[in-house]
Amino acid sequence: MIALSHISKAFGRNQVLQDISLNVNRGEVVVILGPSGSGKTTLLRCVNYLEKPGSGQIAVGDFQVDCSRARRGDVLQLRRKTAMVFQQYNLFRHKTALENVMEALLVVKKLPAAEARKRSIALLEKVGLGAKLDEYPSRLSGGQQQRVGIARALALEPEVILFDEPTSALDPELVGEVLEVIRAIAREGITMIVVTHEMGFARDVANRVVFMDGGVIVEEGTPDEVFQHPKEERTKQFLRRITPEANYSI
């Protein structure tokens, strides 16, 4: 349902993405792995145009846009079909947890306040924050903030949720609670593209793993294929460095 075709992107002379094509089916969870500087976050940010791709096409659901001539209206429409969860949570600091989730429902989806409120409360309860509705982000832990971020993304009922290293900024003991929430929504069949360094998480949640390096997709396949039987030398090197135990588990 999401199709990226021939996406290229350069920052100045630095070619960050080179002719990348990737399809994600409805309900699929795709995890993108790769060393830092491989372009995985940039690729994710291209999907909702936070980063403007140099060329290529992006299709989300029934909406398609050609990046070389995307207009402001196209970008807005693309963004309204996607949602993003950020590494630094990026909650609106002057709004409570509930208001953070309601904001886009009121402003973008133009729902009546009562309806937006009802839906937002249900979502916050779902991510285990039913008791923190009226707290400001400054009074929430990192894990709680990120769960509000996830509820905020879910509220938009997007075609796909983009996760940009959702647990990288968290204290180790808070990673679990966030991954648990992401696992739960993955099971509900929500389409997700996840950039992460959590190998264990990638292995149990992903339907497909994509390994990127140097701005290209080096290898993709099921978690089993990529983790247990990597074909490419670069993938093997990366896995050895990042998960020494990968060779022994399962």
Add this chain to the structure above:
Amino acid sequence: MGAPFDIGYVFSFLPKLLDTLGVTLLIVAGSLLTGIVAGFLVALPRMYKIPVLRTLSGVYLSFFRGTPILIQLFLFYYGLPEILKLVGLDLTRAPVMFFVILTYGLHTGAYAAEMIRASVEAVDRGQVEAAYAAGMTPYQAFSRIILPQALGIAVPVFSNLVIALLKDTSLAFTLGVMEMTGKAQTLGTLTQHFIETYIALAFIYLIISFTLEKMLLAAERRLTRHENREDKRESIFRLKKRGSYRTVLADINIGKGGGA
């Protein structure tokens, strides 16, 4: 100089000076309004890096921040009509107040521009991305996410700006405007009780500054309440704890309470 000191004059001058308070406050309010509009116009090209306008903004800032306000007043009052005469605009009959508010307004604008730019840039960029990612338009992101937070950040700077402006208006008398300082000069000359007039004058400025500061502090607290880590219940509780010094002295543990 003048007559011997008599405290009675301080009190008799107060109401006379307060008669002209309106003029001072008119200059302050008019200049603030002009200044905020000018500030936005100057800050925008700098924030959005618009080529030529950005350079012009830089020149504007250098001039108004780099020269004394007194010189600016003279330049505008005596110089501007001469320049505009060349293009056929006659300002020689415009009221002095017009020049005073224009000069103070543009002067304030230079500081307001920096205040606006700094507070908008202080709002974390990630929140803007989050707003865009949710499908908000740039205008919605600005008005609903950036502006409310930038306001809270700007208030302390704005507070300084207003108080500096209030004090600077005391130079308007040099152009013959009868505001508070001008009135004080006149009263001093008439009665020869200069010290008393200046004491009364300083007292009024102090009271106004103090009131403005407190009001703006309250506004700041309200606008940044989301950054308060303690909520009200807790802070009242802590106050009580601190207030219970006597119970500590008396070695009473109120926590346990009752009997034994």
